[in-house]
Amino acid sequence: MKTRLASALLLVALLAAWEAWCRLSGVPALIVPAPSAVFATLWSEIATGRLWPHLRLTATEMALGLALGCAVGLGTGVLLAEASFLRRLLHPYIVASQVVPKLALGPLFIVWFGFGMTPTVVITALICFFPLMENTLTGLAQVDPSRRELFRMLGAGRLQTLLRLTLPSALPVILAGFRVAVVLALVGAVVGEFIGGRAGLGASIIAAQSVMDSSLMFALFIVITLLGMVFYQAALLAERLLLRHHLKG
Secondary structure, three states: HHHHHHHHHHHHHHHHHHHHHHHHOOOOOOOOOOHHHHHHHHHHHHHHHOHHHHHHHHHHHHHHHHHHHOOOOOOHHHHHHOOOHHHHHHHHHHHHHHHHOOOHHHHHHHHHHHHHHHHHHHHHHHHHHHHHHHHHHHHHHHHOHHHHHHHOOOOOOOOHHHHHHHHHHHHHHHHHHHHHHHHOOOOHHHHHHHOOOOOOHHHHHHHHHOOHHHHHHHHHHHHHHHHHHHHHHHHHHHHHHHHHHHHOO
């Protein structure tokens, strides 16, 4: 409780210092708007309803991309962990594919999928894929070999061993990868909207930049930060529930 209070007081102090600096230094609002101007713009966007469609679209793209990327990443990680030949064959190519900046692929995705939600979801999924796959591979590889041998001696098949031993044992590492993917999902959604989005928070930032509205850009940064924190806290809650269930089991 004391830590949270101290954190809140630090935020208030930083905002007060920012406001005082803007008022006393005479810095143009175009360069750095005062917090009061930013929050006034944010309230205007909320009250008029202009913000909600963009927020809803970005959250949807983020959730869809996260779900798709994590599902494919988890499945690929399990497959490569269980099939050593495939891991040696495919893993270098998967790593090489992640070196290519997703921002550079954006124009190509627009050619393939057109403008709108689809290319943004694809970019988000590609960004979320790798941390889940790598953490799944790492988690499954760290399972105690003696426990694997015990399952084999008890006559458990590969699928039973996977579902009852390796996946539950690797769950903390996999969920750590999921937390990373949640943060990257928001980055992917906003970057995807920068490239080809006609709506959403990222597209709104580009629109605000085109009319040099710094207050609106800062207001949108606040919304993006809050959206990311909501998703991250949801991921932490899901992690605690899953690990609690795993420990009870």
